[in-house]
Amino acid sequence: MRIEKNFELLNNIKNVGIVLRPASPELKTTYLKIKELFENEKINVLLEENSAKMINDNGCSLEELCQKVDFLVSVGGDGTLLSVVRKSFNFEKPVLGINLGTLGFLTDICMEQLPKFIEDLKKNIYKIDNRMLIEGSVNLNKFVAFNDIVISRKSISSMIKIKAKIDGKAFNTYYGDGVIISTPTGSTAYNLSVGGPIVYPLTKAFIITPVAPHSLTQRPLVMPADFEIEFKIIDTQGAVVIVDGQDIYEVEQNQSIKINIANKKAKMLHRIQRNYFEVLNEKLRWGN
Ligand SMILES: NC(=O)c1ccc[n+]([C@@H]2O[C@H](COP(=O)([O-])OP(=O)(O)OC[C@H]3O[C@@H](n4cnc5c(N)ncnc54)[C@H](O)[C@@H]3O)[C@@H](O)[C@H]2O)c1
Ligand SMILES: Nc1ncnc2c1ncn2[C@@H]1O[C@H](COP(=O)(O)OP(=O)(O)OP(=O)(O)O)[C@@H](O)[C@H]1O
Known part of the structure; x- marks a missing residue:
């Protein structure tokens, strides 16, 4: 059996940076929920400046965010995640996609899965893919x-x-x-x-x-x-x-x-259980 190499781990996660899908002020409630879930686990949350402006909150530039955080979270669909990866890859910070988009093929989890994801994260149960x-x-x-x-x-x-x-x-x-x-x-x-x-x-x-x-x-x-x-x-x-x-x-x-x-490389943060063929099947009806 082929074992996927995944020995990369984040050390002592303290800060996470959030980027929200543009032109979606309704994401404020979702953001506050995400913030609460991370803060409950003693992980500090920073918000990207355009996302912050959109929901009348405080934020910092994506560059500053990348320098300060252990990983980034894209909240939206594939377009939002693409944009986050394209602006942050130089800093080599892993990106987690929370799907609030239509398809969200590249994203990993939905809001309901976030509490379990954070629980696993604290136990070092996750994987990081290096994508070309x-x-x-x-x-x-x-x-x-x-x-x-x-x-x-x-x-x-x-x-x-x-x-x-x-x-x-x-x-x-x-x-x-x-x-x-x-x-x-x-x-x-x-x-x-x-x-x-x-x-x-x-x-x-x-x-x-x-x-x-x-x-x-x-x-x-x-x-x-x-x-x-x-x-x-x-x-x-x-x-x-x-x-x-x-x-x-x-x-x-x-x-x-x-x-x-x-x-x-682009670093993608995933649930340990993520299986590419299951995503293909679920999102693109592969094999049906
Ligand atoms: N006819 C087409 O299929 C077509 C035409 C133009 C662009 N695109 C794709 O759209 C991408 C940009 O995506 P967007 O979400 O910003 O624009 P968009 O909103 O126009 O989305 C295009 C669709 O492709 C999906 N998608 C994006 N990347 C994907 C990936 N890697 N795997 C599976 N599905 C994916 C999106 O979820 C969306 O359903 C471009 O990189 C290009 O590949 C597709
Ligand atoms: N930072 C950004 N700058 C410019 N355009 C963006 C940015 N983020 C997202 N978009 C665009 O906004 C649109 C909607 O965003 P997104 O793709 O995240 O949601 P969606 O279309 O509902 O989800 P999906 O692509 O998964 O179906 C897309 O066309 C995307 O390319």
């Missing part, structure tokens, strides 16, 4: 993605042509709506919707999946993550690059997007 991140650059812009980097046509009325190289060698020309370069974590997001493979989140690989290719031969590709991949826009209209569905960059004709594995 990808970094990309276009012109002077550098960005990091937890889910995916999507290179997409600018106008819905025309297709886009993109030449791809792996470690400096040409390997494909994509002609269609665009290309998704996904992490294993992102394999269940946009990549899944366009027929890409599901890749176990602790795998180190890129998934390169064409979006609506006008070809009978274009297929999703899984590549070891130590390659550097490069995409050059052939189209006169240029393209857009979308990072985790949250940041967008314009790319002109003949410009390139370079992508490689990031040095840092």
